[in-house]
Amino acid sequence: MMPYYVGIDGGGTKTAVELRTRGSAAHSRAVFGPLNCNSDRTAAAKTLTDTLAWLAAQPEGLAGCDGLCIGSAGISNPDAYNFIQDIIRAGGYTGPLQIVGDQVTALAGALGQPVGTVLIAGTGSICYARTANGREARSGGWGHLIDDEGSAYALGRDILRAVVRAADGRAPATALTELVAQRLGAPGVQPVIRFTYAPTTTKKEIAALAPLLDPALQQGDAAAQAIIAHAADELTQMAAAAMQPLGLQTGSMALLGSVMQKNETLRAAVITRLTAQFPTLTFPEPVGDAADGAAVMAENS
Secondary structure: OOOEEEEEEEOOOOEEEEEEEOOOOOEEEEEEOOOOOOOOHHHHHHHHHHHHHHHHOOOOOHHHEEEEEEEEOOOOOHHHHHHHHHHHHHOOOOOOEEEEEHHHHHHHHHHOOOOEEEEEEOOOEEEEEEOOOOOEEEEEOOOOOOOOOOOHHHHHHHHHHHHHHHHHOOOOOOOHHHHHHHHHOOOOHHHHHHHHHOOOOOHHHHHOOHHHHHHHHHOOOHHHHHHHHHHHHHHHHHHHHHHHHHOOOOOEEEEEOHHHHHOHHHHHHHHHHHHHHOOOOEOOOOOOOHHHHHHHHHHOO
């Protein structure tokens, strides 16, 4: 019987499960429901039991699993950690088990090992760094109300701020005003205010405004340029704060998340700033995703 290893990337809408055998590039994947113990434990429990059932249906059965690693948000909450552990053990899995934050598996997936630094700017933002001996540090990631600088949400918020400041005369006119009006389907400040403060408006909807920076930048808009510069400064500070205490500024950093992958102007600005501070820091392209990273960690457990 060939033993296998399993990596689980638990997300807020779906969970990716990767099964691989030792030393093999070949793997199987399955997708299940959400896995966020801090928002919906009923759904999380179903996702975990569905995953165990899928593993039990493999030719080697659940007993053939020689390592299981789960990466999910909110694991710093001991209740969430214990909740996942209890379900996995109650489901019949007795082998090596790792339960870590999703930033750890994202790092391992991107760099092929859980060593180095990952700077993530998507809907939110965070920087996580880890050494070969397991020392770790994080910076940012404290939520959109007080943090998440450089994220898509922060960019969207700053776009809306630029529009109302220009309307008041507190700042020069900006191309963002017309771009936001087109997106909202109506001109003026009032549609902006209604959208921003409507109970139904989510942080993802505000984050979805971030791509409006691209056409504004193409027009040489000063407000858009200032938003990018501010975001780049914040992300650079975030990265430095995580790396430097661990001495990782001479290593590799993966740039992940929708903002880092899609906004080439901001990505380039971040790389320029970090390279100026840390000339030997490298920025390799990701070699895998968080499910890959979890599987790597499971195999090396």
